[in-house]
Amino acid sequence: MSENKSNISWLNSFLIETGELAYFTGRFFKEVFRRPFEFKEFLKQCYNVGNKSLLLVGITGFIIGLVFTLQSRPKMMELGAESWIPSMVSISIIREIGPIITALICAGKIGSGIGAELGSMRVTEQIDAMEVSGTNPFKYLVVTRIMATTFMIPLLVIMGDVIALFGSFLIENIKGDVSFTLYFNEVFNSLEYSDFTPSTIKTFFFGFAIGLVGCYKGYYTKHGTAGVGVSANSAVVEASIVLFIIDFVAVLIADIFYSV
Amino acid sequence: MTSNINNKNAVIVIRDLHKRFGNNHVLDGFNMDLYEGETLVIMGKSGSGKSVMIKCLIGLESHDSGTINIMGMDMDKVNEIELDELRTEVGFLFQGSALYDSMTVRENLEFPLRRHTKKFGEIGDGTPLVMEALHNVGLEHTIDLMPEELSGGMKRRIALARTLILKPKIILYDEPTTGLDPITSKEIVVLMKSIQEKYKTSSIVITHDVDCARFISNRMILLVDGINYAEGTFSELDASEDPKVRAFFKS
Numbered sequence: 229m230s231e232n233k234s235n236i237s238w239l240n241s242f243l244i245e246t247g248e249l250a251y252f253t254g255r256f257f258k259e260v261f262r263r264p265f266e267f268k269e270f271l272k273q274c275y276n277v278g279n280k281s282l283l284l285v286g287i288t289g290f291i292i293g294l295v296f297t298l299q300s301r302p303k304m305m306e307l308g309a310e311s312w313i314p315s316m317v318s319i320s321i322i323r324e325i326g327p328i329i330t331a332l333i334c335a336g337k338i339g340s341g342i343g344a345e346l347g348s349m350r351v352t353e354q355i356d357a358m359e360v361s362g363t364n365p366f367k368y369l370v371v372t373r374i375m376a377t378t379f380m381i382p383l384l385v386i387m388g389d390v391i392a393l394f395g396s397f398l399i400e401n402i403k404g405d406v407s408f409t410l411y412f413n414e415v416f417n418s419l420e421y422s423d424f425t426p427s428t429i430k431t432f433f434f435g436f437a438i439g440l441v442g443c444y445k446g447y448y449t450k451h452g453t454a455g456v457g458v459s460a461n462s463a464v465v466e467a468s469i470v471l472f473i474i475d476f477v478a479v480l481i482a483d484i485f486y487s488v
Numbered sequence: 489m490t491s492n493i494n495n496k497n498a499v500i501v502i503r504d505l506h507k508r509f510g511n512n513h514v515l516d517g518f519n520m521d522l523y524e525g526e527t528l529v530i531m532g533k534s535g536s537g538k539s540v541m542i543k544c545l546i547g548l549e550s551h552d553s554g555t556i557n558i559m560g561m562d563m564d565k566v567n568e569i570e571l572d573e574l575r576t577e578v579g580f581l582f583q584g585s586a587l588y589d590s591m592t593v594r595e596n597l598e599f600p601l602r603r604h605t606k607k608f609g610e611i612g613d614g615t616p617l618v619m620e621a622l623h624n625v626g627l628e629h630t631i632d633l634m635p636e637e638l639s640g641g642m643k644r645r646i647a648l649a650r651t652l653i654l655k656p657k658i659i660l661y662d663e664p665t666t667g668l669d670p671i672t673s674k675e676i677v678v679l680m681k682s683i684q685e686k687y688k689t690s691s692i693v694i695t696h697d698v699d700c701a702r703f704i705s706n707r708m709i710l711l712v713d714g715i716n717y718a719e720g721t722f723s724e725l726d727a728s729e730d731p732k733v734r735a736f737f738k739s
Contacts, residue, residue, distance in 0.1 A: 349588075356548050357586035360579075361600035361654070362572040 252444045256374055259367045266372050273376035277338050281384055284337060285330050289388035292329060293321065293395025301403060310404065314411050315418030317396045322419060323427050326389035328475055331434040334381055335467040339442040342373055343463030346446025347456035355447070370447060374439035381435030382428060426482035433474045441467040497524050499658055499690050500545065505554035507540055507714075514540050515551070516714035522658070527684055527691045529701040529722075531736065532711035538694045539583075541711070542660050545692075546580055547571060559657070576604050579656035579689075583663040585647040587635040594631045597621055597650050604654065621649040624686075625679060641672035645679065652683065659683075661693040665700050677703050698737060702726075710736060 297317055304310050346369060349355050358365040393415060400406040445463040449455045500522040507515040514537040522528050532538050543549040545556055547563060556563040561574060587596050597618045622628045625645040635643060644664065651659060664680065665673035677700045684691055684704075695701055701708060702722050710718040710725060710733055718725055718733050726737050 345590075352584055352589075353582045353586040354588055356543075357580070357582055357588070358599075359548060360546050360575055361603060361650075362575045363599070363603045 248448070249440075249444055252447075253440060255366060256371060256440065259364070259371050260375070262367070264367075266368050269368060269372040270375055273372045274380050277334075277373075277376045278380040278383060281334060281337055281380075282387070284333060285384045285388045286391050288329065288333055289326065289391035290395040292325060293317070293392035293397075294399055296320070296325070296392075297396040297399040301399070311414070313400060313404075314396070314406075314414035318393055318415040318419055319423055321389055321392045321396075322423050324475075326392055327385050327427050327431050327434065328471065330385045330388040331381060331431065331438065331471050332468055334377070334384060334435075335438050335441075335471060336464050338377060339438045339463045339467040340460040342377075342439065342442030343446040343449075344456055344460035346370075346373075346443060347449035347459035348453075350447065350449040351452050351456060366447075370443045373443050374436060377439030377442075378432055378435040381438060382431040385431045385434075386428070422482075422486040426478060426486065430474060430478035433478070434471055437470045437474055438467050441470060498522060499524055499559050500692070501555075501557040502541075502545070503555045503557075505541065505544065505556065506552045507537070507544060507549065508552055514714055515544070515554075518554070518711070518714060519716055520709060522690050522692055524690055525688050526706045527693060527704050529693045529695060529705035529708045530711055531695060531698075531701060531708060533736075534696075536711045537714050538711055539662055542580075542662055542692065542694055546575070546578060546660060572603075576600075576654045577657045579651035579654060579659040581644075581647055581651050581659065581661045581664055583666055585635075585640075585643040587638075587643055587647055587650070589635045591635075592631070593622070593627075593633055593635070593638075593646055594618055596635070596646065597653050600650065600654050617653060621653040622646075624652055624683065625649045641668055641675065644668065644672075644676055648676075648679065648683070652687070655687070657689060659689050659691045661691060661695075663694055663696065665695065665697045673697065673700065680704060 297313060300316065301310070301313060304313050304316070346355070349369070355365045355369070358368065393412075397406070397408065397411045400411055401408070442463045445459040445466070449459045451458070498521040500520070502518060502520040505515050505518040506513070518537070518541060520528070520530075520541075530538050530541070540549055544551045545558070545563075558574060559577060561570065566574060587593075588599065591599065594615075601617060618631065619628060622631060625648055627642060627645055627649070630638060630642060630646065635646070638646065648664075661680065664676055668676065677697075680691070680693070681704055683689065691704075693700070693704060705722050708720060708722055708725055709716045712718075712732055718728060718730060720728075725733055728734065728737075
């Protein structure tokens with residue numbers, strides 16, 4: 229009996245949260261096209277999201293490229309397919325590993341940051357102060373941040389992909405004496421639009437999801453300072469789950485359009 | 489809806505205000521008038537609905553029923569643009585100051601100005617207005633500091649400067665002396681009084697601080713169980729024989 233009650237209560241809160249998130253998303257689309265446009269704040273948020281995540285995304289991408297090539301090289305040599313390494317690595321990174329890993333890192337860094345920042349503004353009444361001064365806090369804080377993540381995450385993903393490929397090239401160069409030109413010729417010969425286009429389009433959705441979940445969690449923070457930690461944490465967890473769902477749906481759709 | 493006392497017009501009129509959170513009936517038919525140039529102090533125990541009432545007043549909380557009329561405008565009928573314009577006439581000092589902690593003092597003060605270019609014109613360089621507001625609270629030297637570099641009392645004064653910068657006709661103070669030491673509390677109360685005299689603003693002050701109420705109030709309301717339980721000047725309430733009023737003034 230109590231298990232049933234707990235299941236109903238879990239389902240109830242899940243449905244309420246889904247409804248609230250849908251309303252929040254609807255409000256974003258309503259506000260995004262209305263004047264005044266907070267362009268200065270949008271640029272500031274682009275700087276925060278992009279510039280401040282460059283190093284982390286760069287290091288991670290570089291290590292992924294190194295490790296991926298190091299791990300796959302012995303097996304490929306055993307199969308006599310050493311020359312396929314650039315193609316295999318580039319397709320894997322561009323199609324899947326680069327976008328999802330970069331997005332997960334950004335969910336951790338940017339999503340939690342937005343959740344904590346807006347959460348702390350909520351509990352210290354800064355959002356209320358904005359509202360009573362005649363500023364629309366949703367437009368100023370939420371719309372600008374979601375727009376910034378939507379536009380900056382794809383750029384970060386592309387940068388992460390390039391650095392990962394460079395890391396892979398370094399291993400190939402050190403272990404296999406492959407030149408820069410040869411390696412990247414192989415990479416570009418093997419890549420097609422169907423590898424690049426769907427994976428780039430989905431990164432816009434990744435960025436949107438990270439911003440949306442982070443802002444939603446932060447904007448509706450409750451229970452004082454303890455609630456700020458909960459918001460930051462749940463922003464990361466929920467954004468990560470949403471990223472995998474978007475990834476799955478994107479792969480399904482891409483498969484319909486690009487499968488032979 | 490209008491009301492007047494001693495030929496003064498009411499700038500805020502609240503009638504039969506109800507607000508409930510679940511089964512908790514926080515406001516249960518609250519009535520209030522605030523007259524031009526008057527400082528009205530609202531006292532009550534924690535959880536008695538004082539802060540909820542003041543937030544309903546400015547539209548930060550919605551009320552369940554009743555009417556709120558500010559300077560002739562019915563708060564249930566104002567549209568978004570009218571509400572924005574009204575908010576330049578009604579300042580709000582938050583309990584925790586609520587300074588934007590990612591902005592300097594200058595940016596904190598310029599922020600509301602930039603939102604109201606209709607009233608103040610384009611703010612290319614807002615410094616004269618900012619300096620005037622800082623001068624009013626005696627903190628000109630803090631203009632380029634971040635909020636984290638200020639003491640609690642300084643934050644409260646900067647928050648007051650930010651409230652004043654829009655030149656409001658009404659100021660709502662939500663527990664302005666809470667969390668401050670007695671000397672700083674006294675400074676804030678004196679500052680509030682001098683601002684009221686200089687700009688002839690009408691004010692509502694929510695407080696637990698009996699000394700603050702004694703010094704600043706023209707009239708007081710004691711809020712108990714969501715209704716205005718007692719009303720009068722400080723000396724009238726202080727002399728009351730009612731046990732609930734006595735208990736409050738003894739504490």
